[in-house]
Amino acid sequence: MTTARPFAARATLRLAALMALAVTVLSLAAMALQYRLVEARLMAAQQSLLTADLNGLAALYDQRRIIALRQAIDYRATAATGDEMLLLMDRNGQTLAGTRKDWPATLAPAGEGFTTDGAVEFTEDETRWLAVARALPGGFPLLVARSLQPVDDTLGALRRGMLGLLGALLVAGSAVGWLAARSVMARINRINTLADRVADGALDARLPGPRSDDEFGLLETHVHAMLDRIENLNRATHRLSDTIAHELRTPLNRMLQKLSKIEGQDDLTADLKAEMRQAIRMFDSLLDISRAEADQGTGGGLVPVDLSTVAAEVWDLYDPLAEDKGLQTEAHIAPGQQILGDRNLIAQVLSNLLDNAIKYCADGDHLTLTLTPEDDRILMRIADTGPGLPEDLKPEAFDRFTRAERDRATPGHGLGLALVRAIAARHGARLTLPPSEKGFALEIRWPRLQQSD
Amino acid sequence: MTAMDRILIIEDDPETAAAIRAEAEALGCATDHRDTLPSGIEAATSAQYNVIVLDRMLPGGDGVDAMARIRAGGSTALILILSALGRAANRVEGLEKGADDYLPKPFEPEELRARLRALLRRGTIQVLDNDLLAFGDVEIRLKARTVHVKRTHVPTSPKEFELLTYFARNAGQVVTRMQLLENVWNLHFDPGTNVVDVHVGRLRRKLEDAGATAIQTARGEGYIFAPLPA
Numbered sequence: 001m002t003t004a005r006p007f008a009a010r011a012t013l014r015l016a017a018l019m020a021l022a023v024t025v026l027s028l029a030a031m032a033l034q035y036r037l038v039e040a041r042l043m044a045a046q047q048s049l050l051t052a053d054l055n056g057l058a059a060l061y062d063q064r065r066i067i068a069l070r071q072a073i074d075y076r077a078t079a080a081t082g083d084e085m086l087l088l089m090d091r092n093g094q095t096l097a098g099t100r101k102d103w104p105a106t107l108a109p110a111g112e113g114f115t116t117d118g119a120v121e122f123t124e125d126e127t128r129w130l131a132v133a134r135a136l137p138g139g140f141p142l143l144v145a146r147s148l149q150p151v152d153d154t155l156g157a158l159r160r161g162m163l164g165l166l167g168a169l170l171v172a173g174s175a176v177g178w179l180a181a182r183s184v185m186a187r188i189n190r191i192n193t194l195a196d197r198v199a200d201g202a203l204d205a206r207l208p209g210p211r212s213d214d215e216f217g218l219l220e221t222h223v224h225a226m227l228d229r230i231e232n233l234n235r236a237t238h239r240l241s242d243t244i245a246h247e248l249r250t251p252l253n254r255m256l257q258k259l260s261k262i263e264g265q266d267d268l269t270a271d272l273k274a275e276m277r278q279a280i281r282m283f284d285s286l287l288d289i290s291r292a293e294a295d296q297g298t299g300g301g302l303v304p305v306d307l308s309t310v311a312a313e314v315w316d317l318y319d320p321l322a323e324d325k326g327l328q329t330e331a332h333i334a335p336g337q338q339i340l341g342d343r344n345l346i347a348q349v350l351s352n353l354l355d356n357a358i359k360y361c362a363d364g365d366h367l368t369l370t371l372t373p374e375d376d377r378i379l380m381r382i383a384d385t386g387p388g389l390p391e392d393l394k395p396e397a398f399d400r401f402t403r404a405e406r407d408r409a410t411p412g413h414g415l416g417l418a419l420v421r422a423i424a425a426r427h428g429a430r431l432t433l434p435p436s437e438k439g440f441a442l443e444i445r446w447p448r449l450q451q452s453d
Numbered sequence: 454m455t456a457m458d459r460i461l462i463i464e465d466d467p468e469t470a471a472a473i474r475a476e477a478e479a480l481g482c483a484t485d486h487r488d489t490l491p492s493g494i495e496a497a498t499s500a501q502y503n504v505i506v507l508d509r510m511l512p513g514g515d516g517v518d519a520m521a522r523i524r525a526g527g528s529t530a531l532i533l534i535l536s537a538l539g540r541a542a543n544r545v546e547g548l549e550k551g552a553d554d555y556l557p558k559p560f561e562p563e564e565l566r567a568r569l570r571a572l573l574r575r576g577t578i579q580v581l582d583n584d585l586l587a588f589g590d591v592e593i594r595l596k597a598r599t600v601h602v603k604r605t606h607v608p609t610s611p612k613e614f615e616l617l618t619y620f621a622r623n624a625g626q627v628v629t630r631m632q633l634l635e636n637v638w639n640l641h642f643d644p645g646t647n648v649v650d651v652h653v654g655r656l657r658r659k660l661e662d663a664g665a666t667a668i669q670t671a672r673g674e675g676y677i678f679a680p681l682p683a
Contacts, residue, residue, distance in 0.1 A: 250469070317638055320651040358646075
């Protein structure tokens with residue numbers, strides 16, 4: 001099995017983040033529009049207040065000129081609210097009446113009408129004012145201004161509110177995104193886990209429980225339909241190979257029977273029989289390979305096997321053959337190493353490897369078999385000092401029908417290592433070709449049988 | 454082995470059936486042939502046979518599954534499965550489900566003859582509760598696991614002892630390499646190389662060095678254990 005997946009619903013998170021962002025941006029635009037409207041309306045209100053002030057002063061000026069203005073401004077100044085600024089001066093710069101004593105430095109009188117044309121904003125003591133500064137006929141500077149503080153206060157409150165809302169939107173968006181990603185991931189994980197199990201060979205694995213009536217349920221239904229199809233095809237393939245085995249063996253069988261009836265050409269018939277035996281072996285190996293590959297990961301048919309015993313038995317079977325060929329043989333087999341396996345398949349692996357080694361090694365070469373326990377594995381190593389594997393052949397050494405050019409004359413069909421790999425995979429064993437100075441070395445790490453129960 | 458030995462052949466391919474019949478008759482047996490599973494079971498349970506040669510993929514089902522019904526029907530015949538399902542896993546399955554021997558197709562006639570002979574013999578000889586197997590100069594003590602030739606102890610490895618015992622139990626008959634691999638090494642696949650020959654050669658030399666010419670090669674077939682009487 002694969003290790004637990006990290007929480008990685010990046011796609012969902014991205015989508016949720018995008019949506020949260022879109023909502024935030026839209027809200028921001030709406031709020032900005034509203035802000036502008038409120039600002040314009042408030043400014044207009046201040047402007048109309050200023051206009052009213054000016055209109056009143058204009059009426060007084062029409063009646064009694066400066067005197068009336070001075071009286072009215074005095075009166076207004078005593079009842080000042082702080083929201084308005086009035087100042088009337090004489091031609092010498094003396095203050096006649098007003099809410100303040102001196103003329104603001106940043107402002108210059110301009111024009112002489114009582115209109116709001118040319119109204120200007122100026123800032124004094126961090127307060128903004130909307131002001132009309134005039135020089136009345138005869139050189140009397142007049143300042144009429146309205147504070148913009150209420151406008152700024154309102155807009156400030158509005159800005160604070162908007163900022164808070166923005167924060168809340170972002171938090172809510174992230175929370176919704178995280179929740180959505182989590183729930184999507186939980187449901188997708190079910191399917192991922194199923195896919196992992198199937199990839200590991202459990203073709204009959206299915207999701208338990210009822211399927212929900214949504215897109216995930218539909219996906220599960222489709223995945224199940226797909227798996228059913230694969231499983232059926234797989235079963236059909238098994239049936240087909242069995243059928244082929246049967247159908248091809250029958251004619252081969254008849255050939256063998258007829259071969260036995262030939263008399264007087266013993267050498268030729270013996271050769272033919274050997275050839276046919278070779279063809280049948282090749283055929284069996286191919287079937288064994290496809291069956292081992294098909295059964296990979298299912299664990300079915302595997303029972304506790306003492307790997308040490310099997311290794312020793314097969315070693316004892318081949319050791320005399322190696323000795324007769326003049327090889328220096330050595331076996332170090334740690335006793336009692338248990339795995340979950342198929343005795344005949346394991347024996348086939350060893351038989352293939354030892355047979356290869358003996359076939360390719362020459363007088364004086366060394367051949368060693370070691371079986372040593374590792375953490376949760378059992379390391380089986382077969383090494384010889386023979387000609388080894390040509391470097392260019394290594395990547396495909398375990399493919400079917402791979403044979404070195406130089407070995408064309410040696411009998412064999414190039415299925416041995418392919419079968420070794422298929423059987424190793426069937427047992428969940430890891431196969432490696434460690435670099436060796438001379439000759440061929442192969443390591444198989446078998447998973448140790450868990451003794452817990 | 455008597456002339457009255459009866460062999461039932463349950464096999465749907467007529468040519469194979471004819472080949473089996475030829476081998477069986479060469480061994481002096483009477484044969485019956487059925488070509489479907491139901492008729493085969495019917496025959497097996499209604500008459501007494503020494504050996505049943507049973508195919509697997511038959512019209513009407515798998516021979517391996519039929520063995521229980523044949524046994525339940527009261528047959529004491531030894532069953533030789535002869536099947537195209539010849540991979541090691543198939544053979545082990547067949548043997549575990551109660552077959553007495555399992556020969557994959559395609560088979561060589563000599564192999565079938567050796568198997569049939571071994572089965573026929575097994576059906577007639579008494580169970581070996583005797584500790585001593587003696588063939589001329591060769592004496593095998595089963596409990597002590599020792600071999601003596603002309604009263605001289607011949608040291609053997611455990612496998613050599615098992616090999617010799619298997620030969621002794623099939624004395625006088627051709628024993629094939631495949632039979633030796635299956636029965637002595639319990640390996641149900643063809644290793645391609647005649648690894649068995651080396652072992653037989655060593656055992657033969659040991660016996661010959663001690664003065665007993667006990668194992669002969671049957672050309673193209675296997676070996677015969679036939680110690681010459683002293």
